[in-house]
Amino acid sequence: MSESSCESVSSINQILHKKTMLGNDSDSLGLIKQAVVVLTRLPEYKISALRPPTPQQFYSEDESLSSSDSDMQWEPEDDSSDSEFSLSSNKQNAVNPLKPDTERTPAAPTSSNANNEVVPIITSAFAHCSHETTNVRPDIPQEEVKVDMMVLARKRPMKWQRGKITEIITKGGRIKYRISFEEKGRNLVSGHHIAFDTTPKLAQLYVGARVVVRSRENKFRFCPGVLAELPSRKNRLRFLVFMDDHTPIYVGLPLLHLVCRPLEDVLEDIPDSPHKFFMKQYLNDWPYPHLTQYRVGQSFNVDLNGVQQRCEVQVVDCSLIKVVFQDNQQKEWLYRGSMRLEHMTKFLELKKKEESKKD
Template identity: 25%
Template structure:
């Protein structure tokens, strides 16, 4: 038995923990004097549990401040694919180096996003070959995405390719049909409040909450990511990322609100059909259509 070991079964059988066992422990834990002993009785079982927990903590403590080579080395960072969970220091996905021979997610001539292998880089142009169709694809760095969803978090303001869900005239989300992947920008990270989904602002102006498995991070990065968004929606993305979208009212279903459309400077009366985290599903009576709006959208008239 080492100096730091305390035989608890012996404590249970004997009326007293001997000083030769308790003293070394006391010097390091409770600073007991050599004359102090710990009388064990059933009424003091709780104190004994405290001693046991202290011993467990001491066994993992590094009193000499020494670390082995194995413990001092950090685990190597790997490309955040779906194969392994990220460690704490790789919580956020990091854009890997673009290399010849690797597979990427790119749009083909028909605008459909497919997996393709990079075969050449020339004058900022990327030449790829589709994995299934074997078609030749010419792309650029703005339209290059990771071939698979990732487990590491994709930061707010990042370029992504995600599945945009269609909306029926009734406001229902279309569940069937082919996946419609579109370019967009991350506006909100997955959390308990939004059902562990990304909020994505698509280049066409649509807002959707998307499951992580349907989000491919893009390889293009910029502190002013809105500069690569189509001009008609550029200011919307810029204003949101700069914190200009603040909602001060908690809306409810069937609330009547006034919304200004892009094509009309006047406000039109709308009805809130549904609420999904920070998005409002709004029915435009005049146009006879539905759309998702962010709660803090400046297009919503807030009366003081």
């Protein structure tokens, strides 16, 4: 018998001897347990989760997937989600491919320019959250307006200034406020021509609210406008305001001031103009505004002082584009649904013809 076999017999004898010893010390036969290590291969997705993150994974989903083209959105899981976009789940919780908002508009027409370049016109729901799409004035108590209160008051149609209420006058059932401006002068104005000097609460704001915006360049300059978008992921958590001169601007909450006693129809405070017609159309269409889709470097015509001028897109920022005019190199921010855009004008004309045919 080999040496290894002798060692095996010897170990067996030692084990049997130990079992006998255990049996003598207890009433039942003792069992010997041996530790066993079992190796199991982990699934690939668990192995990936244990790996160090790559630089791109350090960014949140909203940051890494954000795009300047706000017309692309995630397929919603359900309409009751707390965010504008939600991710549909599958076996590996992977995101669905991006789908254009044009699915919400059956047979949405397109527009083309002189070069036969087709430009899609998007009619899309701006958001899935009710608080992001609301255009109804919230039913909350109005803030008190009293004497010695600092406010922003209208001095000229596009120029509001900070001042103090020195007197409240009631004539013929109407309330007027006498304002003493900080930069000289006095004025007697109505309640829809004064705004609170304090920052409004988010619950007080809604699409269609009458607001006054402080200039970024000059903290003493204020201009009136109408709130057009509430903060959401789609506009990178900013407010879009259409100024009364048709200038669109994205601002943060600290630059906004709420008009104290707005008219029931805020459009009555805007002079008759193409902008007033545009605002009426915009508020009627909300939350399905018409937008054109452009890319950086694209050229087309824009109305500039009543004349069609050629311009080129420099920046696409959510619902806005920054263009530079070829003749004078003037730069301007435009809303992608503005009637100054040749494609939007053609689209509205086509839409009007189709509606007249149906009627």
